[in-house]
Amino acid sequence: MKILFPFFAVIALVLLAVLGTAANLHFLFGVVIPYAALFIFIFGVIYRVLKWAKSPVPFCIPTTCGQQKSLPWIKQNKLENPSSTLHVIGRMALEVLTFRSLFRNIKGELRDSSKFVYGSDKWLWLGGIAFHYAFLIVLLRHIRLFAEPTPAYLYILEAFDGFLQIGIPRLFATGVVLLAAAAFLFLRRIYVPQVRYISLAADYFPLFLIMCIAATGIIMRYFFKTDIVGVKELTMGLVSFSPVIPKGVGSIFYVHLLLVSALFAYFPFSKLVHMAGVFLSPTRNMVANSREFRHVNPWNYPVKVHTYEEYEEDFREKMKMAEIPVEKE
Amino acid sequence: MAKFTAKPKDLIHIDFKNPQTGWMDTPVDIREHMYCHPSKAKDLETVGFPNIHEWKPIDENWNLPENWKETVLNGIKERLQKYRSFHVFMDICVRCGACADKCHFYLGTGDPKNMPVLRAELLRSVYRKYFTASGKILGKTAGARELTEDVLKEIWNYYYQCTECRRCSVFCPYGIDQAEITMIGRELTNLVGLQLGWIAGPVANCYMKGNHLGLEPHTIKSNIEMMLDDIETITGIRINPTFNRKGAEILFVTPSGDLFAMPGIYTAMGYLMLFHELGLDYTWSTYASEGGNFGFFSSNEMAKRLNSKIYAEAKRLGVKWVLGGECGHMWRVLHQYMDTWNGPADFLEVPRSPITGTVFDNAKSTKMTHISEFTADLIKHGKLKFDKSRNDHLKVTYHDSCNTARGMGMFEEPRYIIKNVCNHFYDMPENTIREKTFCCGSGTGLNASENMELRMRGGLPRANAVKYVHEQHGVNMLANICAIDRATLSASMDYWVPGVGVAGISELVGNALIMKGEKERTADLRGETLPGKEGAE
């Protein structure tokens, strides 16, 4: 159920797009839905971030993963235990760009059938980083569709991406990597019992969606070639707010577009907001200098305490007997 | 009479008739020896906790207050608005599973709900149901579920099988910290009167008497005097510390376990000897006689209420700065919370070692320095003389306490001290120390006796690593800087790795410290005869 439901949801989306184009609803699928999806994406993410930002950070709670700044002759680990904003930027950059924490992953194993040790386990890191970077580059490559003339850096990017020099059109490695990495992440959810146990429908849905998006993209580029000129006409229309529906763009393109729209619209309401959330995670984005500079809690309020006077009241005689100084004789 | 028919085969195949169900459909099974007893009403009354009532974890009916559901949901809402950590952590988990096998309780019990991600999902599912659009509409498909009594029981059960050690947070790609979620989950259970005796008791004691153990002022003094007697026997030196003395330069605060419990008292003897040898102008306080903070294991507010005593006492006595003893969660609180709660401590001065002149700039605002920072600085400046051979009977390894590791980052200072006072030091395998250290399995108020099986299971991953160095290098002493470790690792070692003792670092310092005018020592601080000194007198 956790797997089938999202699977059929994605199939339903595909059918919807096919039926829609068959019913000549090109304007709905080519213009209205993409605009709506982008609108939901932008405002949804902003709403989410603002909502998080509205909750204050009452305490300075970074998770320290390296030596603190203490005595001058002890080497501080500035990236894992940052004591300045610059260090934090470094820490966050490592986290966001290289998935530092996943890289740390370890796994217990039995060696020589008698020694139990924790060894490094980088598979999840590898899958994750391949997936995210491939996604990013694929996304960047699509800028070609929204800019005229094509920016120069895209040629460089494409040259790298197509370095394998296979086939015509040239094979972009990232498309394949994206599909493979998404498949790996999916198989991992099925195969690793712990991960399977914790996975929700909401974990499979975006994976199916992205796999389908990548697959339709690859099909369009290499197999049933879409009229790229027509597509660009449509995308340029969207970007210049003067939408046009070109003739001759196959329904597979509308499938691709609807799935992308679904992903964008789904984004703010799902775990996918981790993209924005990671920047707001207090255990990672705070300076670990809470003893050096006071962190202020905006909702700090006075509390009832048991004062020294009350304490002395309770124990004065005993304190005097034990020759412990008291305030009131 | 029934025939005796037990067949090993039947016994070994415990029949789980139910096919494996999803976690939401697997009801919680609260088992004895895995939980701590509920709190006593009088302890909760002392500190004015709400909804005090009689209940037992294994009972069907927990006698929850009538509006318990509303109370919990309002509690969640309030905390979402107060803590960005909680709010963000409820939303961004992608369930990648990197944290799953990082929890000592999961590794030791195999119970899937002890995977940090699932422990968080227990609460997250409720959050989705009542606070997100997708959860309200899609329900279970979106991973949302109703808050029922069973769900509350489940949250209670597993949030008191978490020691807030933050190991999961180290491995999480978004830094999601189960400790943070557990703290909030525990606050929620407190709102409806579900508290542990082992937490509420120390909290009430600490509130009224100044320390968890409930030592009254004269008892604190006489306990320390007993240690002084022992020190005199061992070194021939009589030490005369002061209590509640106004005008001292430094206020010394340590967990009360050091004043009372074994083997903590040996650590306290180490402090006493060190300070005497330095001629430090310091005082103990009977009012602020607790560094630890069991309030931290019940609610933020309670923690603040208990913690207030340290600054209040520092102000009353007019000291310049505060020195803190060896304790784990105490330092999480002092390092990351105290100044925010009860500061600014502008009546104090930036800590400065009167012996070396070192200014502890890293504690410039909080004005509280860790004994290991203080001692490491002394050693570096050559202010202490050691006879390391007095620790030669010990082969030492060092356990990084969760809180000083992942809530502070104190890794090198303790190791530096140990290497200077011991000849034999061996670290445990790399992936089990420093920021990856394993919890003792009994932190956050779970160090009771009735849950000994839980403790032993949770302590297994740590014990396993100790066993490794025990077998490899003959390690027989587990050093640490945490009072709970000293108490609970003793039990854990006794069960899993017999032959390994537990000691605070200051005890090892006390053993090795050469004091002016001391007689030839024949025993260590535990009164055990030093090797080669048998029959020396």
Next chain:
Amino acid sequence: MSFNEFLSEKKPAILKKWFDAILDTYPADTANFLKKQKDRFANPVGSTIYSGMDSLLNSLLNDDDADAISKYLDDIVRIRAVQDFTPSQSLAFVFSLKDAVREEAASKINSPDFSAKLIAFERRVDALALAAFDIYMKCREKIYDLKANELRNMTVKLVERANLIFEARYRDIDLKDLVLEGNKSERGE
């Protein structure tokens, strides 16, 4: 083929069957995670039990002495003694070694010489079970000891002091002198 040769040849298969049997004793949730070939060793419980079983089989093969055998048995029993089992459930795993061996030996069981050896082997397994029982009891006693000791560790100084105060009063001497005297006599001076 002698019985010992059979054992050493079939050891991997026997070990696998035996280990699978012990995994079956865990709740479905837990066992499910332990079932995967790779995952079972990813935690100290699974791997300690496995390596304990492996070593036990080797010891039985090599006719090691009781001390060596109980060390390995101890590794396994110590874990099971703090898990959610009744005493009999905790220890039943020992007997499933017999099943594992018999299943592997099915074809040879007709040979009288072999079956005599098999029976002798099974006697040793029975002895193993008794030894496991001793270890189990020691573990459980240790748990209760720990509970008691913790309380004692926490109060020892109080009791000591209370006793001393009484004695000092009784003998009408200074408490401090009494402590010093006590410390000396404790160390046999």
